[in-house]
Amino acid sequence: MFTGIVEEKGTVGRASLGSQWGSLTVRAAKVLENTKIGDSIAVNGVCLTVTSKTRDSFTADVMAETMRRTNLGRLQSGDPVNLERAMAADGRFGGHMVSGHIDGTGTIRELRREGNAVWVTVEAPPAILELIVEKGSVAIDGISLTVACAGDDAFQVSVIPHTGAETTLLSGKPGKVVNLENDMIAKYVKKLTGVYARSGGGTISADASAGSNAGERERGSKDSAGGRAEGCPGGERSGLTEEFLRIHGF
Incomplete structure (x- = not known):
């Protein structure tokens, strides 16, 4: 478990990554303190297991699923990466609950x-955007950030100077691919409400759902001037409607 508070920027020493698997060596300092073989370190938000270490670096294996879901396969020697050790039981929750299990990638627009x-x-696929909510949390390359606005094909965050200086987020240019992890609470809520509907607790027809979503998008567009961030990409996405709550017993 991580919190999305990056401890330091490391540097890729060696990226022995094929098309499907490989290993990654990262030069670091702070995250190596008291780190043992078998411990977890998040690299750009990806939870990796330390398989070997030296005084100033550690190595981790990268499997095929990780290559498919993340941007690690794009890393080259010398690239900076965000690093965070797994949270200690007596540590502070400075960010939000981050598992280090990436849901997919997005692209900085x-x-x-x-x-x-x-x-x-950040442009992102629909499966990720449907769990992005305004003023909720998202992890971008392992950085805990607050969503400033959420649109139909992208979302926005506002980065303070400290975060910009201590992480890699602002070092890239438009087109940079970033790792995205949705708020795990949102993922569990989505799963459980789906299970409830399938068990007979209520269903929403495709037509009703489409009509409701269209109405929400129209209202979101009309209300976009009421306090939403300037340049917010598209209308606000939300599947949580009065109809949905009523059908599910709220």
């Missing part, structure tokens, strides 16, 4: 400065 912050717009 735009970086835009506003005052002392930088707005980052």
Whole structure:
């Protein structure tokens, strides 16, 4: 378990990664303190197991599933990476609950400065966007961030100077591929409400669902000027409607 508070930026020493599997060696300092073989370290948000270590580096195996789901296969020697050790039981929850199990990747569309912050717009697939909610949490390359606005094909976060300096997020350009992990609570809620519906607790027809979503999108578009971030990509996505709550007994 991690919290999305990056401890340091490491550097890829060797990326022995084929098309489906391989190993990764990362040069680091802080995350090596008290680290043992078999411990977990998140690399760009990906939970990896330390298989060997030296005074200034550690090595981890990367399996095929990790290559499919993440951006690790794109790493090259010298690339910076975000690093975080697994959370200690007596540690502070500075971010949010992060498992280190990436749901998929997104692409940075735009970086835009506003005052002392930088707005980052991230394009993502529908399966990830449906669990993104405004003012909720998301992990981007292992960084715990608050969603500033959520649209139909992208979402935005606003990055403070400290986060920008201590992580890799602002070092890339538009087009950079980033790892995304949805809030695990949202994933469990989605799973459990689906199980409830299949067990006879209520279903929503495809037509009703489509009509409801269309109405929500229209209302979101009309309300977009009411406090939403400037340049927010599309209408706000939300499957949580009054109809949904009523059908499921709320």
